[in-house]
Amino acid sequence: MSTSTTAQSAALFDRALDVMPGGNSRTTVWHAPHPLYAASGSGCRITDVDGKQYLDFLNNYTSMIHGHANPVVAEAVRRQLELGTCFAMPTETEIVLAELLCSRAPGFERVRFTNSGSEAVMMALKAARARTGRPKIAKCEGAYHGSYDFAEVSLDSAPETWGNADPNAVAYTAGTPKSVLSDVIVIPFNRTEEAERILRAHADELACVLIDPMPNRAGLIPAATEFLEMLRRVTRETGMLLVFDEVISFRLGYTGAQGAFGVTPDLTTLAKIIGGGFPIGAVAGSADAMSVFDPRQGKPLAPHGGTFNANPISMVAGAAAMELLTPNAFDRLNALGARARDGIAHAFDAAGIDGQVTGQGSLLRIHMTSVPLVDYRSARATEAQSRALAAVVDFMHAHGVLMAETGLCALSTPMGEAEVDEFIEIFAAALASTGQPRHAAE
Ligand SMILES: Cc1ncc(COP(=O)(O)O)c(C=O)c1O
CATH class of the missing domain: 3.40.640.10 (Type I PLP-dependent aspartate aminotransferase-like (Major domain))
Structure with missing residues (x-):
């Protein structure tokens, strides 16, 4: 991934390796071959040090409910x-x-x-x-x-x-x-x-x-x-x-x-x-x-x-x-969450790929399995599911959407239906580009 589009992040990571074990202070921000370094954020968008913009569906692991620089x-x-x-x-x-x-x-x-x-x-x-x-x-x-x-x-x-x-x-x-x-x-x-x-x-x-x-x-x-x-x-x-x-x-x-x-x-x-x-x-x-x-x-x-x-x-x-965060603000945000979950479920159906989305309110998580999920044991991804999810997440990152490697996403109040629909469109493209249609595996 260390192409010219991530050259500045790669250079920062090289510097970081000299002073921090693995180059950072937070296990969850590690991404192979190196993390992308943020330069700034505004509302629901982040710009990295190479000038690329991302729609932020991770929001610092759910904490930035109003996005950045509110x-x-x-x-x-x-x-x-x-x-x-x-x-x-x-x-x-x-x-x-x-x-x-x-x-x-x-x-x-x-x-x-x-x-x-x-x-x-x-x-x-x-x-x-x-x-x-x-x-x-x-x-x-x-x-x-x-x-x-x-x-x-x-x-x-x-x-x-x-x-x-x-x-x-x-x-x-x-x-x-x-x-x-x-x-x-x-x-x-x-x-x-x-x-x-x-x-x-x-x-x-x-x-x-x-x-x-x-x-x-x-x-x-x-x-x-x-x-x-x-x-x-x-x-x-x-x-x-x-x-x-x-x-x-x-x-x-x-x-x-x-x-x-x-x-x-x-x-x-x-x-x-x-x-x-x-x-x-x-x-x-x-x-x-x-x-x-x-x-x-x-x-x-x-x-x-x-x-x-x-x-x-x-x-x-x-x-x-x-x-x-008034009751109305939560209603609006949670309705966007429902729209996102519906869109993801529909994208799986339309692509004929095994998958589902869990979550509630403004939180969701994507799983590459159709098996009913009840607890940790049923939700723990197999190696094949992890590989399939990694391909989707890499595609989302490459196409300017940030989400967790585990499939976790969190919405923020600066988002509207347009941003949710942008996410769903890129997600559908990710499935089309990386997914194994159900009948192909049978
Ligand atoms: C459910 C839950 N509890 C506790 C923590 C720990 O919080 P912090 O990262 O602020 O130490 C987290 C962090 O993600 C969490 O998700």
């Missing part, structure tokens, strides 16, 4: 820059964003800010352990929750390692201590009976169940209502906390995934869209569950520090971005 967010940040960017003192900006979040979802009585979703998940799990006095956490097989040791267990377990219907706890990072694996109980996503049986068997030791109601890495399949209701019922009956990871899924609507799915957890982790394009994370929840962070009576049960927690730049950017 003028309202930029103005709020400019004003705050003049006033100072962080202090060893709290500021009113933190209260403003906390009030805004608490006004949105019934489960949010108290909020605390972190600098990333990974930190938010770590603090939520520590809070659950502190609140219950129990050591273990339960999570779904294949679900991504950031880089805390306990949260990444069984993120990429494979048929050789995942075990039977009771999933094994499988290490993700080399060197993960065995003690971490033994403190994580893995449940199958959307398999209500199996998951309930496993949770009840370990109930005495479990502090919480951590669940993303539409886990991207596990297929971006919405949780079945009966699955979430079972989790709410079992956690209540057994004294565990129910923790929703809405780092991505908070963009499903004005009241987040918990509003869309009608289940209120005890704790919720947030990040991405609530920072308006700046580093952020948050734990929100009931006053009771969040009381473990309260320092007023001396050392809290769950001490929580962080040099840049609630830094005013992230707070004002987040508040500006979230205020733009």
Whole structure:
């Protein structure tokens, strides 16, 4: 790919290799033979350092819900820059964003800010352990929750390692201590009976169940209502906390995934869209569950520090971005998401190629299989499916559309029907150019 059209990116990557392992600081931006380097972004378009423009259907992995360089967010940040960017003192900006979040979802009585979703998940799990006095956490097989040791267990377990219907706890990072694996109980996503049986068997030791109601890495399949209701019922009956990871899924609507799915957890982790394009994370929840962070009576049960927690730049950017997200803005964005999913499904049909699209609201994920997808195991791509998807994604990139290598796409508010239709047209061309029609494989 290092042709003249990517020469500047290739040169930057060569420089980067001398100072960073693999040339970067973020595994997910790696793209063979080298990543494309961004120069600037405006609205739903990005320009790379070689001057090529892209329609951005990835939006920094779902976080840039207003696209790039939104003028309202930029103005709020400019004003705050003049006033100072962080202090060893709290500021009113933190209260403003906390009030805004608490006004949105019934489960949010108290909020605390972190600098990333990974930190938010770590603090939520520590809070659950502190609140219950129990050591273990339960999570779904294949679900991504950031880089805390306990949260990444069984993120990429494979048929050789995942075990039977009771999933094994499988290490993700080399060197993960065995003690971490033994403190994580893995449940199958959307398999209500199996998951309930496993949770009840370990109930005495479990502090919480951590669940993303539409886990991207596990297929971006919405949780079945009966699955979430079972989790709410079992956690209540057994004294565990129910923790929703809405780092991505908070963009499903004005009241987040918990509003869309009608289940209120005890704790919720947030990040991405609530920072308006700046580093952020948050734990929100009931006053009771969040009381473990309260320092007023001396050392809290769950001490929580962080040099840049609630830094005013992230707070004002987040508040500006979230205020733009009215119920009407979500309705419009989600209708565009539905248009995109319909268009993709239609393109697969018209091309006679095995494939489907999952997701909800402004999120979608493309899969190169027609097999019904329920959970991580059914959604995990075979090698042939991965190759077929890679060909589609490469075609999309070459024709000026950015999306994740996993098939994940996220829409943004500067988009309209024209941009969605542009995406679908290029996607249909990608299938025509790279796809194996169903009858050809038979
Ligand atoms: C569901 C989920 N949880 C947690 C995280 C971690 O968030 P961050 O990248 O801000 O650390 C992510 C990141 O993509 C995520 O998708």
